[in-house]
Amino acid sequence: MIGIDWGTSRFRAFRLAPDGAIRDHRSGARGVLAVPNGRFADSLREEIGPWLAAGERHVLMCGMVGSRQGWVEAPYLPCPVGPAELAAALIDVPFDWAEVKLVPGVNGADPDGVAEVMRGEETQLAGALAAFDRLGAGRVAAACLPGTHSKWARVAGGRITGFATHMTGEVFAALRGHTILGRTMQDGAATDLPAFDRGVARAAQAGGLLHHLFGVRAEALAGRLDPGAGASYLSGLLIGHEVKAALTGVAADAVVPVIGAPELTALYARAIEAGGGIAERINGEAAARGLGLIGALVGWR
């Protein structure tokens, strides 16, 4: 079978073996927003034509391709949701060269009733949580997908019971680019780990984020923060606040899967562990694993 994670700005496809292993993969910038005039079928055929020619007949997609801006709008499934619920609610997509189905998105509410939605992360979570079966389902109570808009899912028995989005990455960019804080920072990535750790430690103290942010400038003016370390300190401060809030109420001995690109999962794992938590990084293809898992449930491999 073929698994596809088709997001807003990226297209990623996996050719999966019957045992779920990735036989081949391709990715590119043909995200949903780069498909002209709704030509999703043509785009898909161009992307995976060779695999179809080689005999693949089943294509399972997840991500923003199922949104209103995508190919076919898939309704959201309400929490709690696990692989079985996702597999039972796949949406058929018309395509002349193979059977194509779409994993629905998930909606939920945070503990105070504010609405939340996800598309694509539910499939990554399904794949990541399957990797933790060996730990026993009870060991995973929360999982993190860091990014511009990080998602934190609450998990019970291998199913997503609720989730919350934190706009940490976007707030970082706005503060660095458009406030006085950027004036004491050099360009470049947030890669000074001691400075990052100082920011995380600061987030654990009293005073609140809005005060801690001003301290980035105060520390720089006092000569205690190099221009090259300012962005790392700010990153640690924001991620530290995010992790502290997201793990409130989660048992200290729970394992927290952190799913994403290695640079980002490394930082989140540091912040989780600094707070006494147990992080488990999943840098590989969680989406491919989730698509394969759901595909197996409908008999496609």
Added chain:
Amino acid sequence: MIGIDWGTSRFRAFRLAPDGAIRDHRSGARGVLAVPNGRFADSLREEIGPWLAAGERHVLMCGMVGSRQGWVEAPYLPCPVGPAELAAALIDVPFDWAEVKLVPGVNGADPDGVAEVMRGEETQLAGALAAFDRLGAGRVAAACLPGTHSKWARVAGGRITGFATHMTGEVFAALRGHTILGRTMQDGAATDLPAFDRGVARAAQAGGLLHHLFGVRAEALAGRLDPGAGASYLSGLLIGHEVKAALTGVAADAVVPVIGAPELTALYARAIEAGGGIAERINGEAAARGLGLIGALVGWR
């Protein structure tokens, strides 16, 4: 005597009667940054020449005019600081047409040792706290000067014992102008009070600021927040988080003076009262009152 609050972007002068009443006042855009080539003496003479001609001989200044970018750099006094400490540490400024002195700034550290400084706010606080003598010094434990960079002072016995800056105003502008949140907001001031109150109430809930910020968009997309109300909701969310953090550890029956422009003190007072606190707005000329109080201590009125 003449009292002057000379800030970065504003010049404000008060001619004070012997009883401290404001006989006359003037203000304009000749802030410290608008004085060319260090011509502070000439600028001051142009601003207050008529009052000098009328016989005034004593001029007391506060604000950024005492910074490195100002006229004469005044050292910072360490906390705790009250009117007596300020009056005992005035800095002489050379000026041919009157005796001119400068109120020093104040430095301190927040409870975790992060450095903080103020210039000008110490004088406003001195004036504002004097107005609360009738309550008994013990009733005021914290005071707020809201703004782009809000200052929260801890107070004991009428003196500033420490303070913390929250960059709430600047964060509001950066988030509104440079993140996805601005897309669901109309232009204009944050004047929808019910939406502001909802933001304040949200800040009291779990989840953390970085998650609550994403909720601004979620609420707008769910049709529960009008485009015209988005900025007010965001303002309430940020000010609510600021107030909650700043008043942690402050007794619930303490009176919290909020010192500044009426539009802003009204919002902060709402947020303080929503959390069960007692706010007292001081919209008048706290700086003039503080300058007059310190002037009286050195025999100038």
